[in-house]
Amino acid sequence: MTVVLDTLRLRLHDIAHGRSGDKGNRSNISVIPYTEAAYSLLLEQVTEERILALFAHKGASAVTRYELPNLPALNFVIDDALEGGVNSTLNLDLHGKTLSFMLLDLPVEIPLDRVQEFTQGRRQA
């Protein structure tokens, strides 16, 4: 019996970058692919459900994903992600500035024949 490995599990950080911002107890995090061709994979795999699950331990209550095909990029708005926000959180990171990298820790499955294409564009970004 042969096992065909047709995808490679990487982290979102390998194929995309992003930045977090805050307003009250709401965080927004952009997800921008290094290569435009990877945008459709992000649409399939970086879903509202997965991001809500990723932020569940922080008390997140809802996630809205906005699609920007022109850039291309995704913008996630995560409600109640900041433990009360800058007003009342006791988190060392009051604004959730580090959270873009928590999101970029998300595992993604990359077709083996696209790994090189999707990870290029790093460094010269």
Place this chain on the structure above:
Amino acid sequence: MTKNLVHIGCGAGFAGDRKDAGGPVVDTLATRDGPKYLIFETLAERTLALAQKQKQRDPERGYSPFLEAYVRPVLERCLANNIRIVSNFGAANPTGGAKRILEIAEEIGCRTPRVAVVSGDDLLTVMDEKEIRAHKTIEGLPIGDGIVAANTYIGARPIAEALAGGADIVVVGRTTDPALVLGPLIHEFGWAEEDWDTLAAGTLAGHLLECGAQVTGAYFADPGFKDVPDLAHVGFPIATISRDGAIRVGKADNTGGCVTPATVKEQILYEMHDPSAYLTADVVLDITGVSVEQADDNVVAVSGARGKARPGTLKTTISFDGGWLGEAEISYAGPNALARAELAREVLSERAHERGSNAEYRFDIIGTSSTFDGGSAPYPGAEDPSPDGDYRVRAAVSCHSREVAEDLADEVLSLYCSGPAGGGGFRRNITAQIHTASILVDRNRLSPSVQFLGADA
């Protein structure tokens, strides 16, 4: 012809930004033809409340404590090269800030500038506390006791008016951050109140510039993934905007950093929620059609902003007393450090709860996962930390009295002699907290006005 292009540089993206950033921006602007502006954005939500408290103690103060550090090094060069300065460093006292600028001009012996003061953002002067409290907050949370400040984001029109009055320098308190850029564009191009698409483009240009080097490679570098040349000397941005709203974002000459589609995209989406409706006092910006393109080395063209009619209300930030935050830390390192840090955390937690205080506590071990953790739930994706390492125990409390905050810090301090082996590097921080909430106010309630000081005033 040159009047069809306006050059706007940014010398600070927040109160606390580099004090030497403005110099290269001014030197570069001086080589450009056409109208030239330098903005400093220095007013976060809480900064204004702190300034308001400062003004209560001393009526001459209450402008940004960074005003002098930003203005002094560039004032003479700006005046000599017709680079007009626009900033919200007026904070709670724009008149006080303007007077200080005139003093600085006299001290360095340059010509006396004409300084415009924009006022009218202080809601407390036109609305009493009772009426303010009758508004529902955007966050859905109540406005607490002890209102410190209530300032309204008044938009770009008063800035344009100040420039039409011949100001070399415009000192504003609270306005939207992009208005620092949109104001000059409205003045230069005469954009009307319903030119929604060009107003949107000007707002986008402002959004790109308002955070300083966040668009030129700073807050971006991720070694091996996003490499940025000479981050130590990152250049601050200069945008060139045309009459029809085309934007080119570049940076100061002979500086580090980089301007690429990737740096620009991160800043476009920074603090953006619904990308089809970014609400400002002057226009509702829709960036869903925006595209970016590398136009030249370190120059990115941005196009496709669309605008919709401005809202009938203006956002106002209410700042009020938020009690105290107490924080203290101590380190454990080397063999079995994690177990010693965990024991320290248990001791702190046990003693804090034995006091029966109903304050809210949090205990972290920095070096494992901390910022990714929830209030009481650890980050599920964290790797198992090494038993040996370099860990820092952090205790934090939010409370109504300074005493409770001091007590927690003292408990961490006591670990020196009464805690696990080898604790060191104790630090504490006790801070008075200011909380904020936002309300929407009928825009007709505010009547911003402009006064002039200095030359020909």
